Amino acid sequence: MGTVVESANQGAGTLPTNKKVTVIFVLGGPGSGKGTQCTNIVENFGYTHLSAGDLLRAEIKSGSENGTMISNMIKEGKIVPSEVTIKLLQRAIQENGNDKFLIDGFPRNEENRAAFELVTGIEPECVLFFDCPEEEMERRLLGRNQGREDDNIETIRKRFKVYMESSLPVIEYYNSKGKVRKIDAAKHVGEVFEAVKAVFAPADEKVAA
Numbered sequence: 001m002g003t004v005v006e007s008a009n010q011g012a013g014t015l016p017t018n019k020k021v022t023v024i025f026v027l028g029g030p031g032s033g034k035g036t037q038c039t040n041i042v043e044n045f046g047y048t049h050l051s052a053g054d055l056l057r058a059e060i061k062s063g064s065e066n067g068t069m070i071s072n073m074i075k076e077g078k079i080v081p082s083e084v085t086i087k088l089l090q091r092a093i094q095e096n097g098n099d100k101f102l103i104d105g106f107p108r109n110e111e112n113r114a115a116f117e118l119v120t121g122i123e124p125e126c127v128l129f130f131d132c133p134e135e136e137m138e139r140r141l142l143g144r145n146q147g148r149e150d151d152n153i154e155t156i157r158k159r160f161k162v163y164m165e166s167s168l169p170v171i172e173y174y175n176s177k178g179k180v181r182k183i184d185a186a187k188h189v190g191e192v193f194e195a196v197k198a199v200f201a202p203a204d205e206k207v208a209a
């Protein structure tokens with residue numbers, strides 16, 4: 001299995017402004033620990049973290065004309081139309097000085113995936129997939145305490161259904177292209193990060209460590 005560093009030229013894409021970037025998609029069910037591990041990766045490997053959910057929540061707060069629509073979709077656990085989310089991601093990439101991005105919680109369905117590829121021309125370097133049993137994800141979401149309107153049991157069930165029906169096929173698509181790095185996300189945060197590090201660190205560094 002190639003590491004991120006070994007295959008550094010495969011994941012590049014060029015945005016309309018000609019900015020060349022490397023992108024890793026960070027996927028997994030709601031509550032699998034995507035955001036938590038992205039924070040660790042940022043601290044250790046110099047990536048910039050872009051959470052699609054965070055960008056959508058910021059868009060609601062900014063008083064955007066799409067705010068009510070986005071808010072209603074999130075409360076129902078539905079996936080916001082790609083056009084909206086991709087614009088936010090593109091803007092965030094272009095405004096940032098970094099050229100290495102973790103895109104967390106996107107693409108969440110086939111429409112997200114195909115539209116992003118078409119609009120940005122970016123192919124992900126690889127896909128980090130946090131695999132976690134539903135009952136553990138449910139426990140984590142109910143204990144998250146971030147005041148999120150979608151972290152209630154009714155919406156959580158809807159999000160799990162959307163994940164199974166719409167998001168897992170995207171992971172399967174990338175798996176068939178050999179891009180998925182599957183991580184057992186049911187373990188403690190530190191243990192999960194050890195597995196994440198193995199994806200990022202080149203083989204020679206692993207031997208030296």
Ligand SMILES: Nc1ncnc2c1ncn2[C@@H]1O[C@H](COP(=O)(O)OP(=O)(O)O)[C@@H](O)[C@H]1O
Nearest residue numbers: 030031032033034035036140143144187188189
């Ligand atoms: N490995 C873990 N074990 C236990 N709790 C975790 C773990 N990873 C994250 N959490 C907690 O679970 C909740 C969901 O994690 P988060 O990173 O927000 O997941 P996601 O972005 O995939 O929804 C948070 O309260 C977080 O602190």
Ligand SMILES: Nc1ccn([C@@H]2O[C@H](COP(=O)(O)OP(=O)(O)O)[C@@H](O)[C@H]2O)c(=O)n1
Nearest residue numbers: 030031052053074077078079080105106108
């Ligand atoms: N690509 C995306 C990502 C999130 N979202 C919406 O934002 C919600 C929260 O996403 P999130 O990534 O912050 O949620 P977690 O998986 O981190 O719990 C999702 O349930 C969707 O309603 C979306 O519509 N499209």
Ligand SMILES: [Mg+2]
Nearest residue numbers: 034035051053
């Ligand atoms: Mg998250």
